[in-house]
Amino acid sequence: MGSGPAPRPALLLLLLALAVLLPPLPAAGERRRLACSTCRGIVDRFNQGLADTAKKNFGGGNTAWEEKTLSKYESSEIRLVEIIENLCDSSNFECNNMVEEHEEHIEKWWFKLKKKYPDLFKWFCIETIEVCCPAGTYGPDCLACRGGSERPCHGNGHCDGDGTRGGDGSCSCNKEYTGEFCLDCTSGYYSTLRNDTHSVCTACHAACKTCTGSSNKDCQDCKEGWIKNDEAACVDLDECASSPCKDEQYCLNTEGSFSCKACHASCVGCTGEGSDKCKTCASGYMKEDEKCTDIDECNLPEKVCIKENEDCVNTSGSYKCVCSEGFEDKDGTCVQTVKPGGEVETETIEPSHTGHEDL
Incomplete structure (x- = not known):
């Protein structure tokens, strides 16, 4: 018996293109x-x-015709x-x-x-x-979900394919539960009720990784950031005692953890939040009433803006030298501002810088 004609290359290419372009069937x-x-x-x-x-076809009355x-x-x-x-x-x-x-x-x-x-x-x-399928059953033959069709997964999870002709009936448990039938407690939860048909798992104390009861004394293992004391209770570990933060930060201890916060701008090193917690005052600040406060360089006995026709403007921790009113900066020199329609004045003032970062 002879074989049929070989497929044409163009047809093969078309079939290949369709296989690539068309989305896969579910x-x-x-x-x-x-x-x-x-x-x-x-x-x-x-x-x-x-x-x-x-x-739709009822007028709202009670006539026999409408009824x-x-x-x-x-x-x-x-x-x-x-x-x-x-x-x-x-x-x-x-x-x-x-x-x-x-x-x-x-x-x-x-x-x-x-x-x-x-x-x-x-x-x-x-x-x-x-x-x-009826609720609580799954698959082509509508079989009962794990745990039974009345309470799939014992009420502690979702049955795969529940109510459809798909799925395999396995349980996806709620976060508190684990196991094939969602009867066991996951890590961080303990059992408060358990029998063949019901299971109730309750969250452990925040300090516990695993536990047998509700208090921090019932911890089997402590979570990270907690440590067992002399009474075998899990208590907060003060990470700040080991000074884990950088020089320009202070440590804030929290339950089970800690965070590093930036010091106030007026501080060089600090022990807490605010300008009253500075170890040393930053340049441009001085200690006053136990706080690091800004130095007003513009009111110091000795002038800091020494060029003519320039004024001092105080800033936090520093100051700026700017041209006086009626003058503007041109290439580092304060020159009189040209009025609209007026001529450019040639008189100039001695060159000056216009800003200052630190003393």
């Missing part, structure tokens, strides 16, 4: 989760449509069509595809079964098209 389990989510969304929108159309009209519209095909038209956004492919594929089921439920099966989600998504 795995089977993920598709099942998505299908359930889509179906749940359809039912939610259907129920919203029921609410939105409940009084009759409402009764007809309530279960009419017109109302169903209006609801179905709004079940999906135009861009939602999965939703539109599911409605189109199963529209006959929805119509059957609407006209014949809704009184017998009032829960549309249960009838449509779980029992008819079989894309969802």
Whole structure:
């Protein structure tokens, strides 16, 4: 038997390009989760449509005609069509595809079964098209989650695939719990109730890494930043005692830790916050009433701005020399300011610097 014609190179290239460009299809389990989510969304929108159309053809009176009209519209095909038209956004492919594929089921439920099966989600998504499971079950066969369908993961976590035809039923435990069934306590928590069906884990004292009770005396191991005292209780370790901070910082001890804070600008070295905690005053500051305060260089007996037509401006820890009013700096020299329409004055003053960093 002869073999068929070999694929053309151009066709192979096209197939390769499509494989690279098209997004990968979701795995089977993920598709099942998505299908359930889509179906749940359809039912939610259907129920919203029921609410939105409940009084649409009712004028608000109590006449027999209005009651009759409402009764007809309530279960009419017109109302169903209006609801179905709004079940999906135009861009939602999965939703539109599911409605189109199963529209006959929805119509059957609407006209014949809704009184017998009032829960549309249960009838449509779980029992008819079989894309969802009852709460507390998972997977293609709707098996019970770990810990049982009544209280999946014993109420201490989330069952993988819960309510969908996907997942494996395993538990993702809340932060307090661990173990296959979320019955054990994680590090930093201790058990206050434990039996075959229930487990309650409570946070240890802030000082404890592991514990058997609620106080710092019940610690089995201390957290970092804490240390056991003579009474075997975990107490705060004062890290500041070892002077861990840089020269221009002070140490602030906190429970279980510490932080290094910048000294006040007036300090060279400090023991705490503020200008009253300086070890030594920085240049431009002096000790006054136990605080390092700014020296006003502009009021010293000896002038610091010695050039003509310049003024002294005090700054924190320093000062500046600036041209007097009516004068402006030109290449380090204070010259008279030219008035609008006036001539440039040629008289200049002796050159001067215009600023000072430190004394």
